[in-house]
Amino acid sequence: MRDALGLLTTLGRRGGQLNARAFAWFPIVGAAIGAVVGTAWWLGNEWWTASVAAGVAVVVDLGVTGMLHFDGLADSADGLLPHATRERRLDIMRAPDIGAFGAIAIGATLILRTVTLASIEPSILLLVAIWAAGRALVASVPAFVDYARDDGIASAMIDGAPRWPVLTVPLAAAIAWLAVGWLGALAVGIGVLAGVGVVGLARQRLGGFTGDVLGATIVVTETVALLVAAGRS
Numbered sequence: 686m687r688d689a690l691g692l693l694t695t696l697g698r699r700g701g702q703l704n705a706r707a708f709a710w711f712p713i714v715g716a717a718i719g720a721v722v723g724t725a726w727w728l729g730n731e732w733w734t735a736s737v738a739a740g741v742a743v744v745v746d747l748g749v750t751g752m753l754h755f756d757g758l759a760d761s762a763d764g765l766l767p768h769a770t771r772e773r774r775l776d777i778m779r780a781p782d783i784g785a786f787g788a789i790a791i792g793a794t795l796i797l798r799t800v801t802l803a804s805i806e807p808s809i810l811l812l813v814a815i816w817a818a819g820r821a822l823v824a825s826v827p828a829f830v831d832y833a834r835d836d837g838i839a840s841a842m843i844d845g846a847p848r849w850p851v852l853t854v855p856l857a858a859a860i861a862w863l864a865v866g867w868l869g870a871l872a873v874g875i876g877v878l879a880g881v882g883v884v885g886l887a888r889q890r891l892g893g894f895t896g897d898v899l900g901a902t903i904v905v906t907e908t909v910a911l912l913v914a915a916g917r918s
Contacts (some may be wrong), residue, residue: 765887775891805865813864818902
């Protein structure tokens with residue numbers, strides 16, 4: 686649990702040896718993050734306008750996660766989207782700077798997350814479900830997809846990685862259904878499919894996943910799910 690907290694949030698221990706057992710805690714940690722962000726969203730809406738409350742929720746999410754997933758989104762966009770060889774893509778994703786693709790991806794995603802949250806009635810349970818589903822998906826990726834590097838942040842975690850965390854996605858969909866109705870369950874389902882698409886693109890262009898790809902998958906899953914949840918029922 687401490688390893689999962691340390692990897693997915695600014696809480697818990699940093700460094701140390703990560704292992705596959707941490708993946709079992711990903712859905713639970715995701716649900717906890719969603720609860721924190723959802724509470725900030727709900728409380729903000731009691732005090733400010735919907736747009737300000739949405740902005741506060743986005744900032745709280747960035748603070749709780751240490752922006753690690755958005756760093757993965759930026760690196761993945763820079764590495765996966767332009768034309769390049771596999772080796773060049775991996776080099777780009779390891780570089781500390783952010784290119785045009787990464788900057789645009791981050792900017793567009795932050796805007797979408799803010800405006801969608803501003804258009805939805807605050808629901809803590811909805812974010813619990815979506816945030817848990819995104820991390821349940823990435824927790825199972827190493828059991829199904831090869832690791833693209835010989836070393837890296839995820840290299841110590843792939844041996845013995847469990848497959849079962851993805852089975853908690855239906856539970857997350859059920860929670861979203863209870864929170865906001867059928868549109869919530871649909872949002873979780875489509876969000877997870879979008880996350881699968883990110884992993885599929887990485888598998889095609891890199892030969893597998895990286896830690897950055899897992900971070901990008903979480904952000905894309907959450908953002909697409911919020912977009913669906915903001916739709917007109």
